[in-house]
Amino acid sequence: MVSDSGIHLHARGEWREPSLAPRTIRFQKGVYAQFHHLFLLQTGAATLVPEGEDHRSLRGPTIASLPPQLRCELHMAAGAAGFIIGASPQIMVDAIGDRAESYALRIFSEQPWFMAEPNIDAVNELQPLVTGFVRELGDPSRASWMAISAYMRLTLMALWRAGGAETAEQRGRGGSASILQRYRQLVEAWFRHHRPMTDYARELGVTTDRLHAICRGALGRSPVHLLHERVVQEAKLRLERSARTVQEISDGLGFRDPTYFSHFFKKKTGFSPAAYRDVARRSNVAESTLSSGYADWP
Template identity: 70%
Template sequence: MATDGGIHHHARGEWREPSLSHRRIRFQKGLYADFHHFFLLTDGEGELHFDDGEHRALHGPALAFLPPQARCEVSIAAGAQAYLIGVSPQIMVDAIGDKVESYSLRIFIEQMKLIEEPDTAAVGEINPLISGFVRELGDPARASWMVVSAYMRLILMAVWRSSGGEKAEQRGRGESGSILQRYRQLVEVWLRQHRPISDYAKELGVTADRLHSICQRALGRSPIQLLHERVVQEAKLRLERSTRNIQEISDSLGFRDPTYFSHFFKRKTGLSPAGYRAVARASAGSENSVLSSGYADWP
């Protein structure tokens, strides 16, 4: 496992060759307790065992995505072969980024996904990405956070598409639903630009009043309230899950200076960014309503 920049604390990549004996792997254990995992059974038989007693049989090829809350382990039959990769919340934040698809990916990673019979094209796309991820971590001389994050972004996109996420969005939910969905996507793209709501309305081809009406009717909040909630949510995620300092987070969110960012954040949450981070670190592993609970909190 690579040690460059502490990458081994934030990513794991394993290739399980065929063995003569049965094997069992616990996903969220020790260093990997908060990791998001992908398990690709390329050939043979396996079974997922969940802490609540549920079992799911696997017949290769099969792919499972397991967020931290999916507490489980996998058994691999003799002769089976598989890849296991995982990343910390910090790498997942980098991988998801803040592009048009980021909103959908944030929602996507909140739930376990099991693709039991992926089509040939999906396997052909995902397999080399996962094997590339493993190779990158297996070479201490070149293992790179940036490369690992890039691989994870490509893997997420490939799995999201193969599971039908992209097609579901394209079908839309009527005119109002489509406008609201596009507004969410624009927020992801323009989040750091602090544009007025009139710019969003113009890009969507509606009036500001029309956009306001759609948001109020669907979610009970105005467009600016939703935008501010999204900025606060992103700030919380970065304070909790990244190692960046307050100025770097302020800059990454497009604030003109960290003082203005601190005032905005405290006005919305009641805590300064530094205070929030301190609470997050003190509350690690516990339930705390002050903290962000996940990527999907924004409506």
């Protein structure tokens, strides 16, 4: 884990007071190049200018969530005021965590999100979280990695819910949901527990043969293959973007010992965990190596 003394290399929190003149803010600059940013415009007007895309006009109170791949500038009009918070990939890994909602939060955090219509309830829910994030960073005597990660997790959850994604996922758990979609949800909840495929089939109300046929027919991969892809994807993510040891990653993924985890990972990727981490960091391939097929599930 990165020490809390280096938290300002991994988190950004700013309150931009009203100004008599317009201001321009570049999000992906210097140490912030790979940060996920959130902009809460409290009052006034602003314009987001993404590279190669149409400008987007904002009027407070409103919120924008900006992943690192969205390279953009923010032009704040005279009199506008708001908060800017940002987090490094390492903070985002800890904030997203490894719970049932984590996959949905990760997918959500990797896409730009803008508040389509005024939603004062969402802004009121987010404002104390963003304020707490900024206050935590502003006091060197208390700035804590754990607290910043917690604020970011709560912020992501509030944004995800404000966007209606949670409601959509809950609808997907009903009787009309496909077996494949429900299997994906079970994998996300259980992949760290190494449960046998019979448990998945029983929970879904089908035989293991039926589940195998559905996965092979739709995606050309067996249920076990898909489950292993999910484990490998999570291992890659944590090796690339966190400072956790191989043993900590092994434990977090439910392996009985790090040696077994290393054998599993090398069989699936051709690299030992330590070698993969070294290659990934030296070649900066975080984005290109995370697509292990899980995100293309329906």
